[in-house]
Amino acid sequence: MAQQRVIATAPGKINCYFRVGPPREDGYHEVASLYVAVSLTEQIEATLRTDGELQLSLEPDSPVVHDPENFPLGEGNLVYQAAQLLREHTGTTLGADLHITKRVPIAGGMGGGSADAAATLVACNELWQTHLDREELGRLGARLGADVPFALMGGAAIGLGIGDQLAPLLTRAKTHWVLIPASYGLSTPRVYGMLDRLRSGMDIEVPKEIDPAVIEALMASDAPALAQVLANDLTQASLALAPELGTMRDLAEGAGALRAMVSGSGPTLALLVRDGEHAEEVMAQLGDEVGVATIDVTAPAAGARITLSE
Numbered sequence: 242m243a244q245q246r247v248i249a250t251a252p253g254k255i256n257c258y259f260r261v262g263p264p265r266e267d268g269y270h271e272v273a274s275l276y277v278a279v280s281l282t283e284q285i286e287a288t289l290r291t292d293g294e295l296q297l298s299l300e301p302d303s304p305v306v307h308d309p310e311n312f313p314l315g316e317g318n319l320v321y322q323a324a325q326l327l328r329e330h331t332g333t334t335l336g337a338d339l340h341i342t343k344r345v346p347i348a349g350g351m352g353g354g355s356a357d358a359a360a361t362l363v364a365c366n367e368l369w370q371t372h373l374d375r376e377e378l379g380r381l382g383a384r385l386g387a388d389v390p391f392a393l394m395g396g397a398a399i400g401l402g403i404g405d406q407l408a409p410l411l412t413r414a415k416t417h418w419v420l421i422p423a424s425y426g427l428s429t430p431r432v433y434g435m436l437d438r439l440r441s442g443m444d445i446e447v448p449k450e451i452d453p454a455v456i457e458a459l460m461a462s463d464a465p466a467l468a469q470v471l472a473n474d475l476t477q478a479s480l481a482l483a484p485e486l487g488t489m490r491d492l493a494e495g496a497g498a499l500r501a502m503v504s505g506s507g508p509t510l511a512l513l514v515r516d517g518e519h520a521e522e523v524m525a526q527l528g529d530e531v532g533v534a535t536i537d538v539t540a541p542a543a544g545a546r547i548t549l550s551e
Contacts, residue, residue, distance in 0.1 A: 255504050271401075285364045303343040348428060350507045362382060421493065433478070455467070
């Protein structure tokens with residue numbers, strides 16, 4: 242018997258390590274990534290409809306939505322696509338009102354859209370009682386985007402292939418980060434396209450593994466050691482498209498961050514700090530002296546999960 246209302250959340254992510262190979266014939270790139278889920282989540286509230294319709298709405302006070310009137314709430318939204326894919330896969334004729342609360346920066350390199358899709362799959366699977374297990378949801382999620390399976394899993398994981406071949410790291414060792422969201426987004430395909438142009442004529446190898454030093458530092462929660470080995474191949478492309486990110490990165494490290502890096506394809510900056518107290522110090526410095534908005538998060542965080550079902 243279907244539920245009447247379900248709320249689910251899913252986390253954004255940071256790539257502590259991200260190596261990118263040359264473009265494949267299908268346009269994707271092979272990567273070697275170390276994902277960590279962070280304590281900044283997207284939320285989907287799914288309410289049952291018996292008419293088979295899918296209707297999306299947006300929480301008006303979502304802090305990262307700068308232009309709510311132009312926020313897509315149709316078939317182009319990953320929330321709609323995830324719900325529709327689940328319906329097609331299971332054959333259910335039920336529908337849902339899907340209310341989105343966004344907290345992860347949009348087009349910010351933190352997988353917010355993928356988190357939306359993951360939360361939707363979990364919420365609608367419970368709402369409609371379609372009884373897919375996490376492995377099946379993960380296979381569906383991979384059809385929506387390479388980061389969706391990790392948003393379902395959470396925690397920390399090595400990602401190979403196009404990022405969808407996941408091997409979880411069993412760690413509860415906590416790291417602390419400060420995020421600097423931008424007032425604009427960067428299209429992930431555009432960033433990859435810029436990377437390919439910057440590398441034109443170069444012999445780029447397909448990445449096969451993660452630097453063991455990154456895994457060791459993360460597992461030990463050794464922030465100073467981790468700061469020395471953070472890596473992101475997309476940085477040069479992001480800075481080419483948004484040079485001001487380089488200036489902000491330098492300001493962040495000048496304010497005391499152990500390391501400031503572009504998160505994924507950007508333009509969100511992720512600042513590694515020692516602990517919660519250090520996070521407050523860096524945030525105060527950036528706020529008082531530069532007037533920069535910041536968000537403090539910890540990692541790892543749980544994957545997509547139900548927080549209410551009734």
